[in-house]
Structures are given as C-alpha cells and as structure tokens.
Amino acid sequence: MRGGKGKRKAGKSSWKHDLLMNKWLYLIAIPIILWFLVFHYAPMFGMVMAFEDFKPQRGIFDSQWVGLKHFVDFFTGPNFLMLLRNTLVISLLGLVIAFPLSIVFALLLNEIKCLKFKKIVQTISYMPYFVSIVIICGLVKEFCSSTGFVTSIMAKLFGIEQVSMLTNPNYFWAINLLSDIWQNLGYSSIIFVAAITSVSSELHEAAAIDGAGRLGRVWHVTIPCIMPTIVTMLILKCGTLLNVGFEKILLLYNPSIYSTADVISTHVQRLGIEQAQYGYSAAVGLFNSVVGTLLLLLSNYFSKRYADTSIL
Amino acid sequence: MIEKASKSRVIFVILNYTFMIVFGLICIIPLWHVLMASVSDPRLLMGSSGLLLKPLGEMTMKGYGMVLRNKDILAGYMNTLIYVLSVSVAGSFLIAIAGYLVSRKNFRLAKPLTLFIMFTMMFNGGVIPTYMVVRGLGLLNTRGAVILPGLMSAYFIVMMKSAFEQLSSSYEESAKLDGANPLVILFKILLPLVKPTIVVIIMFTVIAQWNSWYTASIYLPRRRDLWPLQLFMREMLIQNDTSKIVTSSGEANALVNMTGNLVKYCVTIVGTLPILCAYPFAQKYFVTGITLGGVKE
Numbered sequence: 001m002r003g004g005k006g007k008r009k010a011g012k013s014s015w016k017h018d019l020l021m022n023k024w025l026y027l028i029a030i031p032i033i034l035w036f037l038v039f040h041y042a043p044m045f046g047m048v049m050a051f052e053d054f055k056p057q058r059g060i061f062d063s064q065w066v067g068l069k070h071f072v073d074f075f076t077g078p079n080f081l082m083l084l085r086n087t088l089v090i091s092l093l094g095l096v097i098a099f100p101l102s103i104v105f106a107l108l109l110n111e112i113k114c115l116k117f118k119k120i121v122q123t124i125s126y127m128p129y130f131v132s133i134v135i136i137c138g139l140v141k142e143f144c145s146s147t148g149f150v151t152s153i154m155a156k157l158f159g160i161e162q163v164s165m166l167t168n169p170n171y172f173w174a175i176n177l178l179s180d181i182w183q184n185l186g187y188s189s190i191i192f193v194a195a196i197t198s199v200s201s202e203l204h205e206a207a208a209i210d211g212a213g214r215l216g217r218v219w220h221v222t223i224p225c226i227m228p229t230i231v232t233m234l235i236l237k238c239g240t241l242l243n244v245g246f247e248k249i250l251l252l253y254n255p256s257i258y259s260t261a262d263v264i265s266t267h268v269q270r271l272g273i274e275q276a277q278y279g280y281s282a283a284v285g286l287f288n289s290v291v292g293t294l295l296l297l298l299s300n301y302f303s304k305r306y307a308d309t310s311i312l
Numbered sequence: 313m314i315e316k317a318s319k320s321r322v323i324f325v326i327l328n329y330t331f332m333i334v335f336g337l338i339c340i341i342p343l344w345h346v347l348m349a350s351v352s353d354p355r356l357l358m359g360s361s362g363l364l365l366k367p368l369g370e371m372t373m374k375g376y377g378m379v380l381r382n383k384d385i386l387a388g389y390m391n392t393l394i395y396v397l398s399v400s401v402a403g404s405f406l407i408a409i410a411g412y413l414v415s416r417k418n419f420r421l422a423k424p425l426t427l428f429i430m431f432t433m434m435f436n437g438g439v440i441p442t443y444m445v446v447r448g449l450g451l452l453n454t455r456g457a458v459i460l461p462g463l464m465s466a467y468f469i470v471m472m473k474s475a476f477e478q479l480s481s482s483y484e485e486s487a488k489l490d491g492a493n494p495l496v497i498l499f500k501i502l503l504p505l506v507k508p509t510i511v512v513i514i515m516f517t518v519i520a521q522w523n524s525w526y527t528a529s530i531y532l533p534r535r536r537d538l539w540p541l542q543l544f545m546r547e548m549l550i551q552n553d554t555s556k557i558v559t560s561s562g563e564a565n566a567l568v569n570m571t572g573n574l575v576k577y578c579v580t581i582v583g584t585l586p587i588l589c590a591y592p593f594a595q596k597y598f599v600t601g602i603t604l605g606g607v608k609e
Contacts, residue, residue: 018420024494025419032410032464036429039461042445043437049444056447108328117332123592124336130587131343132523134542135580138549139342147361182338190599214321239434247526251550265439272440273530285438293435 050283063279070283079267087263091244093177095237098184103230105185106192107218122193125186137251140179141166166252169260176252176261180245195229196222231309239296242288264288341365343584350375350577354570375578378571385579388541392522395458395540400517403463404510410464411472411506412498426473433466439530446531455538457531462521468513475509476502512597522587545583548576 019026045060050070052063074080105125112118128136143150144165154160165171199222207217246265253261264284272281304310345363353369360368379385413419414426436442442461451457479502487497503510525542532538548554554572 015420022416022419022421022494025413025416026421028409028495029413029421029425032406032413033425033428035406035464036432038445038449039442040432040436043441044435045437046441046444047437049441056444059448108331111325111328112332117329121332121336123595124339126595127343127588127591128339130519130523130591131584132525132542132545132587134523134525134546134549135584138545138576138580139346141550143342149362152361185335186339194599250526251546268439269530273443278440278444282438282440285440289435289438296434 047282047286047289049279050286052279054279054282056278066279070280071287073280074284074287079262082259083262083264083267086260087242087244087265089173090176090249090263091241093173094180094244095234095241097177098181098188099234099237101181102185102188103192103226106189106196107222109189109193110196110222122186122190126190127186128183129187131183133245133247134251136179136183137248140175140252144171144175166254167256169257172253172257172260176245176248180248191229191233192226195226199225227307228309231303231307235296235299235303235310238299239292241295242292343588346577346580350574350581352574354574357573358570375571375574376582378575379578379582384536384539384544385541385582387537388539388544391455391538392540392542394455395524395528396518396521398459399462399521400514402459403517404514406464407468407472407513408503408506408510409498410469412476412502414469415473415476429466429469433470443530451531453532453535453538458528458538458540462524462527468516471513472506472509475506479505508597515594515597519587519591541583545579548572548579 048060049063051065051067052060053066054060054063109118109121112121142148145151146162146164148164151160151162151165154165155162165175203221203225204217207221212220242264244263244265246263246269249261249263249266250269253266265288268281268285268288271277272285300310341363344365348364348367349357351371351373352364352367353372354375356368410425410429414422414429416422437445446452446457446461449456451460483501483505484497487501492500523542525540525546528538528540528543529546532543554575
C-alpha cells in the first residue's frame with residue numbers, strides 16, 4: 001500500500017514538474033484542445049440527442065428522452081433497406097471498379113518510357129480533381145439533359161428515350177460511377193505511381209535474369225512491392241464505405257430518382273437540416289458513424305492479421 | 313537492360329500510348345467545351361447539342377461582361393477569398409503548433425494529446441450534432457460558421473508531427489543551451505525547417521476551401537451576402553436559376569433564357585480558372601503531400 005501511494009505521489013509530482021518545465025507548451029496547447037473539444041468532442045456528446053425528442057429551444061439536457069425510438073423508426077421504416085442498398089452499391093462499385101482501375105492506370109503510366117509524355121498525361125489527368133464538385137455536377141447535368149451530348153449518343157447507340165438521364169433511376173449508379181472515375185482516376189493513381197517508382201530496379205533485374213517476362217515482373221515484383229500501399233488505401237476506403245460521395249449525390253439527385261440515389265447521408269441531410277427532425281436524423285447519423293468506425297477497425301484488424309500492414 | 317522488342321511488346325506500347333492520349337482528351341474535352349461555349353453566340357447555343365470544339369458563330373465576350381458586372385458574383389469572389397485566406401492562414405498556424413506539441417519527447421501531454429486528436433479521425437459526431445454546436449455558439453449565418461469548424465484536421469496534424477520528428481534534435485538542443493524560450497525555438501528555428509510540409513498543407517486547404525460549398529449551404533441559409541462563389545454557381549448550374557444575374561443586367565424577358573445559358577458557361581470558367589492556373593505549379597507539392605501521408609516505409 002505504501003508503495004502504491006508513493007508511486008502515485010511520484011506520478012503527481014512529475015506532472016507538476018512537467019507543468020513547470022513546459023509551461024509554454026501547456027499554454028499553446030490550450031487553444032488546440034479547446035478547438036477539438038468544441039468542434040469534435042461536443043458534437044460527439046451531442047449525439048445524445050439521437051435518444052431524445054430533441055428541440056433546439058430546450059437543448060440537450062431538457063429535451064424529452066425517447067430511448068431507442070428513432071433507431072426503431074429508422075430500421076423498421078419503409079426506406080431503410082433501400083437506403084442501405086443504395087449506400088452499399090454506390091460505394092462498393094467504387095471499391096470494386098474505380099479503385100483497381102487507379103492501380104492499373106498507375107501500372108500503365110509506369111510503362112510509358114517517354115518522360116515528357118508521361119508528365120503531360122499525369123498533369124492532365126489530375127486536372128478534373130481540382131474542378132469543384134458543383135461544376136462537375138453542373139457538367140454532368142448538362143451532358144445528361146434531354147438535349148445533352150451523352151443522352152444523344154446513348155439515344156443513337158442504344159435507342160434510349162431523349163429525356164434527361166438524371167430522371168431515370170436505372171442510370172444513376174452508372175452516371176455516378178463514371179463521373180467519379182473521370183474526376184478521380186488520375187489523382188487517386190498518384191500514390192501508386194509514387195510507390196511503383198520506389199520499387200528497386202535490382203529486383204526487376206534479378207527477375208529478368210530468372211527469365212521473367214514483362215508481365216511476369218509486374219505480377220511477381222511490382223505488385224508485391226506496392227502491396228502495403230494498396231492495403232493501406234484499401235483500409236482507408238473501407239472506413240469511409242458509408243460516407244459515399246454524398247455532396248455529389250446531393251447536387252445530382254432529385255425526387256424522381258430517390259429509389260436509387262438516396263443514400264443514408266443524404267437522408268440525414270434532408271430530414272435533419274431541411275425538415276428539422278433533429279433527433280431522428282442524429283440517430284441515423286450515429287448509426288452511420290458507428291458502422292463506419294467498426295468497418296475501419298475490422299479491415300485494419302484483417303489486414304494486420306493477413307497482410308501484415310495496418311494504419312492504426 | 314536492353315531487350316529485343318517483341319511483336320506483342322510493340323502492340324502493347326502502341327495501345328498504351330493510344331489509351332493515354334484518349335484518356336487525356338476525355339479529361340480535357342468537357343472543360344474545353346465549356347470554354348468554347350462561353351464565347352459562343354447565345355442564339356446558336358440554345359439549339360445546339362454536342363460538344364463544341366470551337367466557338368459557335370461569332371466569338372463574343374458578352375457573357376463575361378455580364379458575369380463580371382454582376383454584384384453576386386463579385387461578392388461571391390470576395391467572400392471566397394476571405395474564407396480561403398482566413399482558413400489557410402489561421403488553420404496552418406494552429407496545425408503547425410499542434411504538430412509541434414504532439415512531437416515533443418519531453419512533454420508529458422504529448423501522448424495523451426496525440427490520442428485525443430487521433431480519435432477524431434476514427435469517430436465523429438456527424439452532421440446534425442455539429443450543426444447544433446455551431447448553432448448553439450450563435451455562429452449560424454455568420455462568417456465564423458464557415459471558417460471556425462474547418463480550421464484543423466487530425467490528418468494534417470499527423471503529417472506535421474512526422475515532419476517535426478524527422479528534424480534532428482541538435483537544432484533545438486543548441487538553442488536550449490542558449491536559454492531560448494520554446495516558443496522562440498519553434499518560430500525562429502523549427503518552423504522554417506518544416507516549411508515544405510506547411511506549404512503542402514496550405515495548398516490542400518486553399519483548394520478545398522475554394523471548392524467548398526456544403527458547409528456554407530447549411531450554415532448560411534439566410535445570408536446571401538456572405539455566400540462563397542460556389543453557392544452562386546450552384547444556384548445557376550444546379551438549381552438552374554440564372555434569372556437573378558441576367559435580369560439584373562436589364563435584358564428583355566425573351567432574352568433571359570438564352571443569355572442565362574451563356575452566363576452559366578462563363579461562370580464556370582470564371583470560377584475554375586484561378587485553381588486551374590495555379591495547379592500545374594502546385595503539382596510537385598501535392599505529390600509530396602500525398603506520398604507523405606500514404607506510402608509506408
């Protein structure tokens with residue numbers, strides 16, 4: 001017991017000592033801590049409103065407690081399965097199609113030996129990433145409108161009707177995926193290009209002496225060498241699986257295509273901000289955050305276990 | 313290594329170059345189309361569908377004249393500049409301080425503070441509770457609502473932390489022996505040494521702020537005069553409402569639709585050009601930036 005007490009005392013006094021030694025550091029830590037408390041931890045605490053019939057005039061402490069009512073409403077509501085399906089389909093399409101494409105693009109870019117040409121292609125392919133999402137969506141709307149360029153081509157090729165493609169729920173997933181690839185392919189390949197360049201040429205030479213062809217070397221040397229980067233990016237993607245590019249959907253969708261375009265986060269935005277159903281939409285948001293964190297932890301665990309790479 | 317070019321190799325190389333050229337064109341053409349449409353004759357523009365590779369009819373700058381004389385667009389530009397400047401200056405300053413704090417070895421708060429900050433990368437309160445906090449602080453419909461919540465991010469602080477950790481401790485030790493205050497050491501000696509990382513962070517912040525519309529759209533519903541440029545662009549491009557900008561410049565009703573269409577293209581160019589002009593120069597920084605964050609040793 002005495003030992004325990006002594007230890008605690010030592011701990012205390014060394015905090016005190018530290019406070020004296022580093023008083024300047026403590027002083028400048030204050031604004032940082034305050035900012036995180038206000039803009040990150042206060043909202044986390046504010047999630048309590050998910051269990052309340054929240055009224056802004058009454059605040060967190062005086063609003064009526066309703067327990068899990070909002071969650072039950074959400075899970076048993078008519079839209080739950082549709083929202084979940086749309087969210088998962090849209091983000092899995094990105095994961096299964098757009099993500100591997102960015103790796104393939106980086107590999108192809110690496111095969112370009114004319115450095116000047118490579119540089120130009122890279123510069124051009126990053127460009128759409130820097131155009132604001134409002135403008136991208138404006139372009140998508142224009143090209144897919146009833147007289148738009150994409151609509152006319154599709155009408156000629158597949159005989160679709162000459163009406164705005166953004167009013168037909170069947171096309172939304174494709175439009176969203178393709179415009180995503182258009183905007184992000186170049187940019188998301190940057191990290192893989194960097195990883196590929198850092199693969200040592202000795203490995204390539206050794207493989208060539210062993211009789212590996214070009215394709216063999218890509219498969220047996222380059223890809224294993226960039227695997228840690230691929231896995232890291234994959235984990236990060238899994239953590240944001242439920243956060244699909246929701247700003248973009250918000251700009252592109254309209255009531256006639258809610259059946260394929262409405263996702264969990266747009267649902268939260270519409271009910272919470274526009275219709276002021278704060279408690280309910282906070283509950284849906286909480287569900288989204290918790291599942292997102294679980295996915296991140298889970299994919300991190302698996303990659304640590306099976307691929308020996310982790311980010312946490 | 314010199315290898316004999318096999319037939320299949322030649323075919324691959326040709327296909328690869330062709331693919332790259334086609335992809336490059338796909339990236340550029342939509343933006344080129346907008347540029348050409350913005351100087352086209354509005355009457356011809358109304359009836360055309362398809363991509364424009366050159367201006368329709370006689371080249372005209374009429375649309376730009378209308379856009380640049382418009383009060384909303386000018387106010388939007390000013391507001392965007394204010395948001396970009398304040399977030400990037402104040403934000404990068406705070407991020408540098410935070411990164412410095414969590415990288416200190418002889419500072420007992422460093423570890424707990426790192427966890428405190430990193431936790432926000434994994435879990436966040438979500439849109440609605442954050443909205444309630446901003447509202448509770450009385451920031452709704454003020455510039456503060458756009459600037460304050462976006463100042464820092466855990467991701468940038470981690471980037472800053474590793475930059476400080478890579479510095480040799482000898483700089484600091486010699487300054488300490490001279491009895492310098494830790495703040496003086498930070499600002500006079502260490503910050504100049506981590507400048508490349510700070511530049512990367514500022515650049516990402518500037519681009520993100522320039523293109524940001526969502527925060528302003530939920531926090532500034534009643535203050536049109538504080539809107540950033542992107543929100544005016546959303547009004548025209550997405551909600552398809554160009555009446556405010558066209559009628560205010562005194563057009564007859566029949567012309568409103570036609571010129572409205574032209575104005576859309578001009579606004580797109582006016583809103584994108586600054587970023588597109590800056591980015592080829594900034595390119596080398598963002599490649600380092602992404603690599604700092606993602607490629608593991």
